[in-house]
Amino acid sequence: MSELKAGSDIKVGDKLLGWAVSEDVRSRGASGGLVTAVLAAALETGFVERVLVLKRVSEFEAYPVFTSDVKEVLESAGSMHSVPVNLARYLKPETCSGKIALPAKPCDTRAVVERAKRNVLSPENTYVIGLNCGGTMHPETVRKMLEAVYRLGPEEIEGEEILKGKLVFFTKDGKEHAVPIDDLEAEGLGRRDSCRYCQVKVPKNADLACGNWGVPGDLAGKGTFVEVMTEKGAELLRNAVHAGFAELISADEKGISAREKVNKVMLGMSEKRKAEVFAPIENGGERFEYFRKELENCIHCGACKAVCPVCTCGEDSKCTAYSSLADSYRMSLFHMVRFLHLSDSCIGCGQCEDVCPAEILLTRLYQRFAVPIQKEYRYIPGMSDRTPPFFALKPEDNEDKEGSGCSCR
Numbered sequence: 001m002s003e004l005k006a007g008s009d010i011k012v013g014d015k016l017l018g019w020a021v022s023e024d025v026r027s028r029g030a031s032g033g034l035v036t037a038v039l040a041a042a043l044e045t046g047f048v049e050r051v052l053v054l055k056r057v058s059e060f061e062a063y064p065v066f067t068s069d070v071k072e073v074l075e076s077a078g079s080m081h082s083v084p085v086n087l088a089r090y091l092k093p094e095t096c097s098g099k100i101a102l103p104a105k106p107c108d109t110r111a112v113v114e115r116a117k118r119n120v121l122s123p124e125n126t127y128v129i130g131l132n133c134g135g136t137m138h139p140e141t142v143r144k145m146l147e148a149v150y151r152l153g154p155e156e157i158e159g160e161e162i163l164k165g166k167l168v169f170f171t172k173d174g175k176e177h178a179v180p181i182d183d184l185e186a187e188g189l190g191r192r193d194s195c196r197y198c199q200v201k202v203p204k205n206a207d208l209a210c211g212n213w214g215v216p217g218d219l220a221g222k223g224t225f226v227e228v229m230t231e232k233g234a235e236l237l238r239n240a241v242h243a244g245f246a247e248l249i250s251a252d253e254k255g256i257s258a259r260e261k262v263n264k265v266m267l268g269m270s271e272k273r274k275a276e277v278f279a280p281i282e283n284g285g286e287r288f289e290y291f292r293k294e295l296e297n298c299i300h301c302g303a304c305k306a307v308c309p310v311c312t313c314g315e316d317s318k319c320t321a322y323s324s325l326a327d328s329y330r331m332s333l334f335h336m337v338r339f340l341h342l343s344d345s346c347i348g349c350g351q352c353e354d355v356c357p358a359e360i361l362l363t364r365l366y367q368r369f370a371v372p373i374q375k376e377y378r379y380i381p382g383m384s385d386r387t388p389p390f391f392a393l394k395p396e397d398n399e400d401k402e403g404s405g406c407s408c409r
């Protein structure tokens with residue numbers, strides 16, 4: 001094993017393996033508890049004022065809390081694949097005073113970046129600990145799977161993890177129950193629809209990109225692979241090491257290439273799935289009919305807008321105005337305005353379809369609108385500080401686009 005890092009030697013670009021010093025944190029957190037240790041150290045030393053975490057009610061239920069209490073951070077530790085809340089949505093001017101840290105899936109991280117562009121939060125004061133993500137599950141689907149496939153009741157579950165392509169439930173009697181995710185998805189179970197074609201799996205847009213991909217066999221389950229993406233990320237790690245909360249060593253070449261390989265495989269699977277999902281929407285003349293039909297069960301509740309983490313328009317938005325101007329056009333115009341408005345910014349997070357009471361697979365519709373535009377402008381929302389193409393006021397803001405770069409088309 002390579003030498004422990006002193007802390008002051010951690011810099012941007014480092015690829016490291018780390019774990020919590022405290023045995024208690026290691027046992028509570030996933031993959032050696034590094035993320036929990038970094039968050040706890042940040043609070044304990046006053047490096048940040050608050051952290052935003054998911055407070056656990058059970059394996060299947062949690063709610064976001066801002067806390068300055070290290071105990072609450074420790075209680076939030078561990079995987080929560082079945083609570084796919086987007087934490088970025090809770091970062092607002094009224095909640096974002098002072099320095100804040102949060103753990104974040106790639107879709108949370110992307111939403112943080114997009115919300116910063118809309119002046120909802122201060123990027124300098126927001127420390128994002130990114131977590132690799134192969135997908136999350138809707139709590140209702142998890143309950144169905146437990147009953148139909150695993151033959152287990154929710155009260156028997158102690159924890160869950162996605163390991164080597166399998167969804168594993170750990171029960172209170174000390175047993176493990178593993179089923180390949182491919183088998184679950186063949187039955188319409190498993191990950192959320194949007195996760196199956198999500199295009200970012202390693203959050204390289206965060207301050208730190210953490211996960212268990214690339215952790216060698218002898219450290220499996222006991223260590224986290226972390227890539228230092230920004231100076232803010234380096235500061236977080238240095239603080240955790242200096243405070244005695246975390247230990248880190250350099251990752252070796254084998255681990256680095258294993259992580260890249262897993263990422264590549266996951267992205268390849270997403271691309272394949274995206275092609276399948278978009279196939280029925282591809283046919284020129286029938287596309288409008290497809291959208292109209294998919295939206296015909298909409299009950300006009302507005303939940304999809306309320307939950308969208310990149311929509312920061314508030315109640316007086318254009319789409320809401322169109323939802324009450326003319327009853328006969330109500331939802332079609334509401335959705336059409338939203339499709340256009342989000343076409344440069346939809347990150348495909350799936351929050352809209354998670355809350356839709358009419359069970360419309362909305363993310364497919366939003367992504368079908370957004371993906372060609374984002375491709376044309378070579379813009380992946382939430383992955384850089386670039387101005388969203390349709391916010392651009394000058395052609396040079398869109399210089400990545402082929403042609404004039406003008407967005408008024």
Ligand code: SF4
Pocket residue numbers: 084105106107108133134135136194195196198199200348349350
């Ligand atoms: S949309 Fe992507 S980042 Fe978000 S939970 Fe699903 S797979 Fe993870």
Ligand code: SF4
Pocket residue numbers: 304307308309310311342345346347348349350351352353362363366
């Ligand atoms: S439209 Fe839906 S998928 Fe797109 S960013 Fe908003 S909530 Fe996420």
Ligand code: SF4
Pocket residue numbers: 297298299300301302303304305352355356357358359360362
């Ligand atoms: S959440 Fe569903 S039902 Fe409600 S407005 Fe959106 S599409 Fe319509």
